[in-house]
Amino acid sequence: MNPRPHVVVVGAGAFGTALATVVAETGESRVTLLARRDETVLDITTHHRNDVALPGIVLSAALEATTDRDILRHAPIVLFAMPSQAQREAARELAPHLMDGATVIVCAKGMEKASGRLLTDVLEEELPRQNIAVLSGPGFAADIARGLPTAMVIAAQTLEQAADLARALSGPTFRLYPSADRIGVQLGGALKNVLAIACGVVEGAGLGDSARAALISRGLAEMSRFVAAHGGDASTVSGLSGLGDLVLTGTSHQSRNLRFGIALGKQGNAHGWPGELVEGAFAAGVASKVAAELGVDMPITDAVAAIVDGKLDLTTAISALMTRPITREF
Numbered sequence: 118m119n120p121r122p123h124v125v126v127v128g129a130g131a132f133g134t135a136l137a138t139v140v141a142e143t144g145e146s147r148v149t150l151l152a153r154r155d156e157t158v159l160d161i162t163t164h165h166r167n168d169v170a171l172p173g174i175v176l177s178a179a180l181e182a183t184t185d186r187d188i189l190r191h192a193p194i195v196l197f198a199m200p201s202q203a204q205r206e207a208a209r210e211l212a213p214h215l216m217d218g219a220t221v222i223v224c225a226k227g228m229e230k231a232s233g234r235l236l237t238d239v240l241e242e243e244l245p246r247q248n249i250a251v252l253s254g255p256g257f258a259a260d261i262a263r264g265l266p267t268a269m270v271i272a273a274q275t276l277e278q279a280a281d282l283a284r285a286l287s288g289p290t291f292r293l294y295p296s297a298d299r300i301g302v303q304l305g306g307a308l309k310n311v312l313a314i315a316c317g318v319v320e321g322a323g324l325g326d327s328a329r330a331a332l333i334s335r336g337l338a339e340m341s342r343f344v345a346a347h348g349g350d351a352s353t354v355s356g357l358s359g360l361g362d363l364v365l366t367g368t369s370h371q372s373r374n375l376r377f378g379i380a381l382g383k384q385g386n387a388h389g390w391p392g393e394l395v396e397g398a399f400a401a402g403v404a405s406k407v408a409a410e411l412g413v414d415m416p417i418t419d420a421v422a423a424i425v426d427g428k429l430d431l432t433t434a435i436s437a438l439m440t441r442p443i444t445r446e447f
């Protein structure tokens with residue numbers, strides 16, 4: 118791989134901006150953020166800030182920004198940091214601009230709602246001439262952008278490719294662990310959002326910390342089953358993407374999914390939610406539907422999907438979860 122590759126990050130929201138600045142700061146790559154709005158480009162190039170996405174944070178002076186898609190033509194590494202439901206559309210729009218053989222890294226945490234498919238499958242369908250990888254794990258955009266220590270996972274088709282990517286993108290404050298399990302890594306990220314909503318519901322309804330610990334642990338069992346049913350490695354979810362991210366977003370109020378769940382637990386609905394992205398609200402319904410098709414038992418995910426859809430009240434959900442037949446733990 119080129120010693121100083123050009124990395125382009127698509128999606129100038131919180132996560133895209135955070136990834137772009139932390140990689141630019143290493144000095145190992147030339148990094149450009151591909152934004153949709155001229156105002157964002159101006160803010161980054163003149164003030165080294167993106168105050169819409171990451172208010173008050175000073176970005177790397179080495180970070181470039183543009184709205185010109187032609188920047189993708191010579192970029193061997195491209196990060197797709199837009200929300201899950203926008204990944205297909207973005208791939209379709211950007212396909213003519215991407216370099217043949219480039220690696221496109223899914224940085225969203227979710228599944229495609231319309232098809233129930235994995236995001237790597239979606240991008241492989243839309244971008245047959247590129248290699249598709251996944252970046253996931255515990256890391257709030259604001260923490261990453263501020264240079265606080267974070268560790269995440271990068272999964273590619275082979276461990277060797279993942280290790281190359283990890284070396285190209287890691288820096289002194291941002292450490293990537295390579296993996297060859299794209300399925301486990303991406304599903305760990307998608308499903309932890311559903312469970313973070315469940316943890317929020319528990320917190321909002323005042324059900325106690327013991328209930329949260331039970332949810333995290335039984336939620337992990339659900340994740341493992343779902344990953345295995347998709348052909349991934351069930352043990353991947355006990356790593357950073359899965360348990361690591363669930364501990365983070367199931368307990369920290371920085372998490373939008375947790376805060377959304379707290380609103381549900383407090384008032385029974387999410388009326389008044391400010392419109393921030395809540396990936397778990399999409400993933401719950403998709404995962405629940407796909408699990409039913411695959412015959413995978415996912416009672417917590419099913420409950421979150423039904424609560425989010427307004428089809429189940431909290432008391433009934435808790436009673437249903439607590440009175441399931443007694444079975445062995447594993």
Ligand SMILES: NC(=O)C1=CN([C@@H]2O[C@H](COP(=O)(O)OP(=O)(O)OC[C@H]3O[C@@H](n4cnc5c(N)ncnc54)[C@H](O)[C@@H]3O)[C@@H](O)[C@H]2O)C=CC1
Pocket residue numbers: 127128129130131132133153170198199200201203206207224225226227256257258259394396
């Ligand atoms: N914010 C965080 O701390 C983290 C977020 N993520 C994941 O990153 C993904 C994005 O989240 P955030 O950046 O927080 O959301 P955000 O709402 O801050 O930003 C999303 C950005 O995507 C852009 N966008 C939407 N559709 C697009 C398209 N078709 N082409 C180009 N850009 C498009 C929007 O303009 C917006 O700037 C989510 O899947 C989230 O789960 C992952 C780890 C941490």
Ligand SMILES: O=C(CO)COP(=O)(O)O
Pocket residue numbers: 226254255256257258313362365366371372373374375394396
């Ligand atoms: O995935 C995240 C951190 O790892 C961000 O979580 P939220 O989308 O819940 O804010």
